[in-house]
Each structure stands twice: as C-alpha cells, then as structure tokens.
Amino acid sequence: MPSLTPLQTAISLATRERDAAAQRLAVARQGWLAAQVQLDQLQSYAGETEARWRLQALRCTPEIMGHHYQFMQRLSHAIGLQTGVVAQQAGAVALLADRLRVADTRREGLLQVHARREAEQRRALDRREQKGSDEQAALQYRRLAAGSIGGA
Secondary structure, three states: OOHHHHHHHHHHHHHHHHHHHHHHHHHHHHHHHHHHHHHHHHHHHHHHHHHEEEEEHOOOOOOHHHHHHHHHHHHHHHHHHHHHHHHHHHHHHHHHHHHHHHHHHHHHHHHHHHHHHHHHHHHHHHHHHHHHHHHHHHHHHHHHHHHHHOOO
C-alpha cells in the first residue's frame, strides 16, 4: 500500500499557507479600517470646522479669513491623501482576499485527493480481505466435499 505521507505533508504545507494568507488578510483589513476611520475623522473635522467658520465669518478680518482658507486647503489636501491611502488599502485587501481564496482552493483540492486515495486504499484492502475470505470458504467447502466423498 503506497504511503500518503508526501500528500499529508503537502496538505500540512497548504494549510499553513492558507492560515498565513488569512492572517495577512486580517492585518490588511485592520489597516484599511484604521485608514477609513482616520478619513472619516478628517472629513468630520472639516465639516465641523466649516460649520463653525460660517458662524464667525462675518466678524473676521480679511487676514483671518485668508488663514482659514489656507487651513481648509491643507485639510482638503490631507483628506485627498487619506482617500488615496484608503483606496490603496482596499486594493491590498482585495489582492490578499484573492490569494486566500487560491490558497484555500489548493488546500481543498489536496484534501479531496487525499480522501480519494484513502477510499481507494480502503476498497483495495476490502477486496483483499474478501478474496481471503472467499478462498478460505472455498478451501473449507472442498474439505467438506472431500470428507463427504471419502465418508460415503
């Protein structure tokens, strides 16, 4: 009976690869979520700042208005940069999710091959046992038949 050890080793390796891919995906998702939270905070802060500014805009000097507009431009730039970070993180999550699917599919394929081979080995063992039982029954029948011929 051939050994399944190399296949079991391949399954073990595929399982470790799948688990590592799942871990990388989890880390990437956490990074994406953190980037998204930061983007949300920036956008919320920009909205709150703009709302406060509208209340005070009529009482400000042109110099203060200029500072406010510069600040809002920098804040908008930061939001744009963070939007890019979120998109980059989302792309990494999608790529790692695909890699996890590939690793899981490979592992599942190896498990199916292993199950088929084990089933084939069980069937071969069952056939050998059945053949042995049939031969023993035939031998016993011949002995009984020979005994009844000699005894008659």
